[in-house]
Amino acid sequence: MIEIRGLAKSYGDHQALHDVSLSIRPGEFVVVLGPSGAGKSTLLRCINRLIEPTAGDILVDGTSLSSNRRDLRLLRRNVAMIFQQHNLVKRLSVLKNVLVGRMADLSPILSSLQLFPEADVKIAMHCLEQVAMSHKARNRADALSGGEQQRVGIARALAQQPKFMLADEPVASLDPKTSRTVLNYLKKSCKESNIAVLCNLHQIDYALEFAERVVGLSAGRVVYDGAPAGVSGDVIRSIYPGLDDPNVLDAAQRLTERRRAAAEAEIALAATSVATTSVEGRA
Ligand SMILES: Nc1ncnc2c1ncn2[C@@H]1O[C@H](COP(=O)(O)OP(=O)(O)OP(=O)(O)O)[C@@H](O)[C@H]1O
Numbered sequence: 001m002i003e004i005r006g007l008a009k010s011y012g013d014h015q016a017l018h019d020v021s022l023s024i025r026p027g028e029f030v031v032v033l034g035p036s037g038a039g040k041s042t043l044l045r046c047i048n049r050l051i052e053p054t055a056g057d058i059l060v061d062g063t064s065l066s067s068n069r070r071d072l073r074l075l076r077r078n079v080a081m082i083f084q085q086h087n088l089v090k091r092l093s094v095l096k097n098v099l100v101g102r103m104a105d106l107s108p109i110l111s112s113l114q115l116f117p118e119a120d121v122k123i124a125m126h127c128l129e130q131v132a133m134s135h136k137a138r139n140r141a142d143a144l145s146g147g148e149q150q151r152v153g154i155a156r157a158l159a160q161q162p163k164f165m166l167a168d169e170p171v172a173s174l175d176p177k178t179s180r181t182v183l184n185y186l187k188k189s190c191k192e193s194n195i196a197v198l199c200n201l202h203q204i205d206y207a208l209e210f211a212e213r214v215v216g217l218s219a220g221r222v223v224y225d226g227a228p229a230g231v232s233g234d235v236i237r238s239i240y241p242g243l244d245d246p247n248v249l250d251a252a253q254r255l256t257e258r259r260r261a262a263a264e265a266e267i268a269l270a271a272t273s274v275a276t277t278s279v280e281g282r283a
Helices: 038-045 069-078 094-105 107-110 120-132 146-159 176-192 203-209 235-237 248-281
Strands: 002-011 014-024 029-032 055-060 079-082 163-169 196-201 213-218 223-225
Touching: 002 235, 014 038, 014 196, 014 223, 029 203, 029 248, 038 055, 038 196, 055 120, 069 079, 079 146, 079 235, 094 120, 120 146, 120 176, 120 203, 146 176, 163 176, 163 248, 176 196, 176 203, 196 203, 203 248, 223 235
Parallel strands: 029 196, 029 213, 079 163, 163 196
Antiparallel strands: 002 014, 002 055, 213 223
16 A cells, blocks of 8 residues: 655745655556646655655555655555656567566666566566567667557566556656557556556546546645546536637546446446356256
């Protein structure tokens, strides 16, 4: 369990985050939505202390972690990060890039020589399988498409065996079809490994489709924290104040309707199969 309590961040006299508190359960897939400048990246960067919060606590399994060296090591061990631009080492193989996720557990000598124990290679290969990239393990990272590189980025984060994954706009540079593939792999692989995810997204459609919980951030404050089904037009207006784009509001509406239709179809199918089973039982 990751808990964020009363997190605040000021850059000079500009307060980018105000008193943000969130608890995220193991395996939960949470999407942060918010307009540009709302503080989404600042939130993620404060959580893994890439930047120092002005106030607040980060607790991993009930233990508050400060910025001393020991706590930072614990935090980095438990919290993996996925970036928008993949940040792979281009000239290295896919497998070596994923093995970078194992370096925290490796002695400095072995790590500088890039000598990885067989057990780590097995973990890395398993992580590549989770994102369906094991067949490209020996390829150079720069020979992959953007979507494939992001799947390798996910495998590298998985290889760290974290409790928590932070993804800062992981599909911002990808086309819609590839974005959905990447988000599917991210969600599926984290579910398999019971890793909690906090994922910043700009696309409301994807948030409503993939999130189990949506956190709406506006001007550094949490203005919504709840189920995607509760993201109404009013909630979207509170996250994106001043927004009056009917397309955006329609997207939320369309998705809610699609969800309702899918749920109704599922109930109808279940009812049919119950009826068939009971007829077969009687025959
Ligand atoms: N290093 C910094 N120094 C000063 N101000 C900053 C710094 N980083 C961010 N800010 C400001 O803090 C606010 C929040 O920025 P942040 O990057 O967290 O927003 P965001 O929601 O991630 O935006 P985007 O979706 O455009 O990436 C913005 O007003 C931004 O200008």
